[in-house]
Amino acid sequence: MDLSMLWYLVPSVVMFACGIYGFVTRKNLIAILISLELMLNSADLNFVVFNRFLFPGSMDGMVFTLFAIAIAAAETAIAIAIIINIYRSIGNTDVTEINKMKF
């Protein structure tokens, strides 16, 4: 059986939806960060898939994905550093309590 593009895109959509769901419903900042990574990975997957099926001659999507993974790693490091600092100052990582940046 030949795998069509749909076989890759559907899991990607599921991953993205799970990410959104997790981002909106979780209260723990770490869980939110994980959800974020899920969404990011689904986007990376899309890049690769579209590159593979639509523009088989080029490598742009692949290279872009490699960069995105690297940047996502760096970003995660920063996010965790922020979360640790928040934990140190307010004693927990409940996102509903972090609402000082408002009007």
Add this chain to the structure above:
Amino acid sequence: MDITLPILILAIPITMFLVLGIGGVKMSHKLAGILGILGMGTTAVLAYIVAFTYFFSGDANFILDGVRQQYQVFDVTWLAFTQTLVVNIGFLLDPISAMMLVVITTISFMVHLYSWGYMEGEPGFQRYYAFLSLFSFSMLGLVVATNIFQMYIFWELVGVSSYLLIGFFYKLPSAVSASKKAFIVTRFADLGFLIGILLLSFYTDTFNFVDMTTNPEGVLASTGGATFMGASVLTWAMVLIFTGGMGKSAMMPLHIWLPDAMEGPTPVSALIHAATMVVAGVYLVARMFPVYCVVDAAMTFICVIGAITAFYAAVVACAQIDIKRILAFSTISQIAFMMVSLGVAYDKPIEGVHYSGLGYMAGMFHLFTHAMFKALLFLGAGALIHAVHSNNYTSMGGLRKYMPITHVTFLIGCLAIAGIWPFAGFFSKDEMLAAMFARHWFWGAWMTMVAGLTAFYMFRMYFLVFWWEENPHYKEHKPHDAPWQMSLPLIFLGAVSIVAGFIPFGELVTWNGEPYHIHIEAPVAATSLVVAVCAIALAAAMYMKKNALPTKVKNMCPALWTAAHRRFYWDEIYMFITHRIIFDIICKGIAWFDRHIIDATMDAFAKITQKTSYAIRGMQSGEIQSYVGWYIAGAVAVAAITWLCLI
């Protein structure tokens, strides 16, 4: 003519103003005074050289076939707004500007000298000299203006100098309000002047005096017979320009500032409010004279305003106590005299006799002689005030024994203004009256009556100050003649007032430059002389020795006396109009509109913005998950719309 001298005439006073104004605080009073006097003295000498060159050199630029020419020494473009709207700055030499150069620099120099004694030890002495220099500069610039716009600029500058000098004693509330009053009233009049200038130049496409005055018919033709509210546009323009002159020259109903302007130092009154600045209006009419000649209505307007003002001011002067105010009203009256004289002067033969501008020559002659003897009278009044420390004649009386120099010079001034032969005023007044009689007997008779009143009130003041009875205060504080710096100008101006009448003025200054041979009109001269002598005799009978007659006369009609003393309530009328009508009714309505319509609209905008912001600020909750929720909702909405659009 080389342009160095004319430039220097203007440059020295303005440099003095800058030097004394900026560096004055570092100078001693003496140095500032000497600098000011030397600067003005040099200017006077240069002005004399220029004027004498103009009148007597016989250069073809100045006099051609016996006709004096208008000569622009220089005329450079200063501001070019468009192709046609160009403002020049220049130096125009013609009979009247040369004459005014002499008058201004002479009086200004005398006043500079006199002030050295009069203002001695006053705080702000350097500032005073700086302002005097500024005034001299502005006035000189005004008279030599080549175009009406330059004149307007300097016209405003003299207004500012006048404001600064009236308010020189800025700690006195009365001086401050007087300076404000002078500035506002003249500024109001200058609005008319400006509109007049714009109207005129709109049709003629030029500001230049020479262009306009050499071709008045062209000016008339350029308006193309346009009319506005029943009068031709040119009439409106000329009347509006005259309005500016009315403000500066204190014609009714804009005369109210001049009596109050006497709050300034007395030498300033002599220079600005008697001899030079207040005749700027007369000078303006004389400058535009050929154009006025083709506008009969404007000429009649000038005549009527002048005649009313002359009579009014003369009557009011009879009931004043403050000697400076008497002189102020006398100035108003005399300037009005000149105005009438210009107004009756026509470039048209009257009943076959070609009087072409006799009144013009006479008016200018009177301007010249009046400047001399009125400056003399004011400086004399300054000496009196200096001696008794009061402006009122009630503090004076019997001063002739204590102040002989002041007495003699003051008497000369009074005789000159009353028009007694051989003093200067006689000749000029005789010419003016001759011109008025030539036009219509009514003007002549009316102004002869004013001349009689003039003689009466001047000698009323003279007798009350120098005769009457001695003030008991003299025992404790003996009055004495002023120091030499003050006496010298008095003596000089007194001498000038005696001989100025013999100047062959008609040979020098006429409206078209052709010489006019002055000859005394015997009936007119005899009438005015008899009237003046009778008036002086009446004044002598009433005021020479202390008696009850003046009180009796006053009590015959106290209402009239009070009305005249209160200047026929003009100030009250102005207060009523400005406060009760303009402030209370018109301005209140405008203020209501401003507060409730304009401000309220702006407030409404602000309020709506604020309310909306409060209503929607809940979106900025600071909770990251709600932002995500909004974002997703938005993204879904955009996607939905895009999708709907695509299918």
